[in-house]
Amino acid sequence: MEPAGRPEKPQNGHPEATTRAVDEAAPPWSWLAGLVAVGLGGAALLVWWALAFHPANARLWMVPAGLVLLGTPVMAWLSLLASGPRGRQASPPGAAAYTSA
Numbered sequence: 211m212e213p214a215g216r217p218e219k220p221q222n223g224h225p226e227a228t229t230r231a232v233d234e235a236a237p238p239w240s241w242l243a244g245l246v247a248v249g250l251g252g253a254a255l256l257v258w259w260a261l262a263f264h265p266a267n268a269r270l271w272m273v274p275a276g277l278v279l280l281g282t283p284v285m286a287w288l289s290l291l292a293s294g295p296r297g298r299q300a301s302p303p304g305a306a307a308y309t310s311a
Contacts, residue, residue: 245283252279 256276263269 245286248279249283252276252282255279 253276255272259269259272259276263272
């Protein structure tokens with residue numbers, strides 16, 4: 211058992227191997243499929259409410275729930291766009307010591 215203060219050992223001799231394994235675990239389109247599914251679920255909930263319950267003004271909880279689900283992908287896209295391009299950051303000083311020649 212290693213002490214709690216020691217960093218995790220790199221895999222395959224590369225310090226970035228641990229983060230690469232996490233990045234490669236899920237396909238790049240999986241988060242997009244999740245956003246589309248959440249948005250479609252919200253739209254479906256609003257359409258269901260409009261067709262079945264709107265005339266009687268029943269089950270009004272479906273409206274804010276549908277709006278939240280419909281707005282979640284929009285907020286996620288805005289936050290991704292505002293964060294800038296991914297992987298374009300400069301290397302920290304001293305990172306050249308870890309690269310293989």
